[in-house]
Amino acid sequence: MKxxxxxxxxxxxxxxxxxxxxxxxxxxxxQLATSQLGQSHQIxxxxxxxxxxxxxxxxxxxxxxx
Numbered sequence: 263m264k265x266x267x268x269x270x271x272x273x274x275x276x277x278x279x280x281x282x283x284x285x286x287x288x289x290x291x292x293q294l295a296t297s298q299l300g301q302s303h304q305i306x307x308x309x310x311x312x313x314x315x316x317x318x319x320x321x322x323x324x325x326x327x328x
Contacts, residue, residue, distance in 0.1 A: 263311050268318045276322075280315045283308055 268276065287308045293299035 265314055273322055276315055276319050283312050
């Protein structure tokens with residue numbers, strides 16, 4: 263997910279996307295714990311997506327406060 267795509271979304275859409283990513287991260291961690299995860303790099307990419315979303319949410323909130 264690219265930051266430009268995320269910046270075009272509203273705060274509600276970003277919160278929804280973050281919840282989906284966190285849910286996906288949980289499922290991937292459970293698969294890892296039960297040795298069912300074949301592509302462990304997915305955990306890293308989901309974690310980075312969550313960080314991107316949080317960063318953009320903070321940017322939007324700080325811009326709205328000004």
